[in-house]
């Protein structure tokens with residue numbers, strides 16, 4: 091199969107290289123010449139474990155290439171994926187679809203022969219219909235099909251998620267398009283991956299419902315963590331106790347400082363807007379959005395309270411800035427809400443993150459960046475863990491204690507055990523675990 095991937099952001103790049111690794115011929119197209127130049131020179135503009143090697147392997151095998159020339163790429167394409175950004179529109183939370191529509195216009199200009207146009211970007215219900223209208227202006231309806239095929243890739247685990255998905259969702263009722271989509275995903279049949287064919291609108295909604303449900307699960311356990319603190323229970327054990335019930339499941343029940351990233355905050359908002367437009371109440375999703383925003387602010391106050399209120403003259407070592415481990419992505423990261431509030435109370439912030447420092451520099455003011463966890467701790471008055479990178483999970487506690495001028499540790503990801511930390515002489519504070 092010949093595949094064109096429009097957009098070499100996170101989703102486009104990962105999907106493109108994984109299709110190439112399945113044996114398809116893939117051309118990735120981007121408007122940004124600098125990005126294409128970097129990719130052609132073997133550079134990867136984002137941090138994602140395993141991506142660089144997989145790109146190099148498939149470029150060498152001549153199954154993967156990068157260009158700015160959509161017209162040339164489109165020659166003989168069986169499927170063209172739209173994987174451009176759909177950011178939240180400033181101020182109103184609606185998904186901004188201008189990039190999707192612009193890509194559709196261009197695809198319509200260069201399409202030859204029967205082509206499947208696939209929306210991989212997360213797009214609100216009904217977007218496929220709009221894309222179809224754009225293509226229809228230039229082509230007969232039987233010479234193309236617009237299909238929805240949402241991605242379920244987690245940053246940091248995207249390659250595994252693409253190659254070993256729980257399911258693939260394909261929204262189309264066109265038989266020819268179904269055949270092409272089946273052929274594209276055929277390599278997954280070996281793992282017996284379920285491929286769910288639905289209508290296009292249903293498929294578009296599945297994506298938002300999945301992300302909103304996961305955001306709800308996290309927010310639920312975060313609120314239970316607050317209750318645990320108030321009544322003297324342990325949230326990790328509660329999560330285990332409920333997660334063993336197969337109807338609930340154990341994943342996405344880690345309490346923490348609130349969800350962040352480029353997906354959950356944007357997609358919950360966009361789903362709420364879609365519901366408003368349809369005059370349907372999605373009160374749970376709206377509550378989740380509010381609760382998560384409030385949580386990030388409350389986590390700042392948790393740190394401030396644990397350190398006695400006034401932070402004037404105190405230096406706080408922050409470990410972890412990215413919204414989660416294994417990514418350099420800072421979008422809607424809890425650290426962006428927490429750190430400025432600690433600074434407002436007078437704290438000097440010293441921070442270390444294995445990958446996100448460059449990203450963080452443009453978003454946080456007056457932070458002193460360090461090049462390792464122990465350097466970050468040296469002489470600080472407290473340690474705050476915001477992101478649970480593996481390298482923070484087994485710090486040498488004696489070294490930590492010796493480095494800190496006061497043994498105050500606030501662990502917002504529950505990566506240490508309260509009893510062990512107390513035994514090691516720390517004033518240890520975590521989430522939903524009072525002892």
Ligand code: UGA
Pocket residue numbers: 212241242243244245246301304308341342343344345346347348349350351352353354357413414
């Ligand atoms: C999420 C979904 O998991 C993917 O399936 C989806 O494809 C992707 O959004 C998307 O729409 O593109 P991602 O944002 O990369 O993926 O990250 P997650 O691993 O889902 O984590 C999201 C946030 O929830 C992070 O801030 C994380 O720290 C937080 N989280 C996650 C918790 O606080 N507790 C948990 O138990 C799990």
